[in-house]
Amino acid sequence: MAAGRTLDLTVAGCRVPTPCDTIGQGREALLLPALSTISARAEMRGLAHELARDHRCLVPDWPGFGDRPRARLPLNPESLNAFLDALIAAAPGPYALGVAAGHAAGYLVAAARRHPKTFARIVLVAPTWRGPLPTAMGPDRKPLFARLRRLVETPILGDALYRINISPPIIGRMMRAHVYADPAHVTPGVIAEKHAVTRQRNGRFGTAAFVTGGLDPVETRADFLRLFAGTIPPVLMLRPERAPRRSGAEMDALAASGQVRSVSIPGALSPHEEYPEAVAAAIRGG
Structure with missing residues (x-):
């Protein structure tokens, strides 16, 4: 059974209404x-x-993202860290389980360091720390990425550029390329749902920040691995079999560090959505 509520949070001096789903009964999970x-x-x-039979799952939207008009606030790592601090203050748990997908991984691990005993264990699903353009083009072009972000954020031209790059055909191509592992799962209905997400008011700001690396929680692989040093809850990493080459290499580096337990699962960059049963089974088995 699912229930919805909105947490009225304040982040970076801005009011950030945060829609959340609450699903299931049992031990708390974020x-x-x-x-x-x-x-x-x-x-x-x-x-x-899938986890609802033994967990009460709290599922929030990130500020600047989601399937509703987005609040405007500075979109940077400091704001996202502050958002998790505000979320934990409003819904303190403690959580038997914290699950983070993709770019949320570094933020959850950092929050667990700032809030000891809040999470009993952590699961990272296809964790990433570097945005699409820095991953594809390398970190040396940061000035170019910053200019592209500012361009997309401009009122008229930026909105036009954004609309061109989030058309249904482009979303479908992106999802088949690296989001889902099985192209047959990228149905017209899925594409329509994702397109509706992108068309929310102020949607271009979160996209511009993420794609250009403006929401990368760290700057280097070494910085990412350092997040896992010291005293943190046990961490299980779920490594999708069809992860893109560069993102998969970062996951493999984390596994090789010996600081997490790694389990292979089906999928690409969104296995939690494409294969929720397999992900839930891996969480229970881990």
């Missing part, structure tokens, strides 16, 4: 969706329903 152009809490609902 499920954080990925940060992406098509990110919304709905992507976690299948997994939450």
Whole structure:
């Protein structure tokens, strides 16, 4: 059974109404969706329903993302860290389980460090720390990425550029390329749902920040691995078999560090949405 509520949070001096789903009964769990152009809490609902028989899952939208008009606030790592602090203050748990997908991974691990004993264990699903453009083009072009972000954020031209790059055909191509592992799962209905997410008011700001690396929680692989050093809850990483090469290499580096337990699962960059049963089984087995 699912219920919805809105937490009225304050982040970076801005009021941030935060829609949340609450699904299931039992031990508390916090499920954080990925940060992406098509990110919304709905992507976690299948997994939450799979975990619902023994967990009460809280699934929020990130500020600047989701399937509703987005609040305007500075979109940077400091704001997202502050958002999790405000969320934990409003819904303190403690949580038997914290699950983070994609780019949410680094933020959840950092929050667990700031809030000891809040999470008993952590699961990272296809964790990433570097945005699409820095991953594809390398970190040396940061000035270019910053200019592109500012361009997309401009009132008229930016909105036009954004609309061109989130058309249904482009969303479908992106999802088949690296979001879902099985192209047959990228149905017209799925594409329509994702397109509706992108068309929410102020949607271009979160996309521009994420794609250009403006929401990367760290700057280097070494910084990412350092998040896992010291005293943190046990961490299970779920490594999708069809992850893109560069993102998969970062997951493999984390596994090789010996700081997490790694389990292979089906999928690409959104296995929690495409294969929720397999992800839930891996969580229970881990």
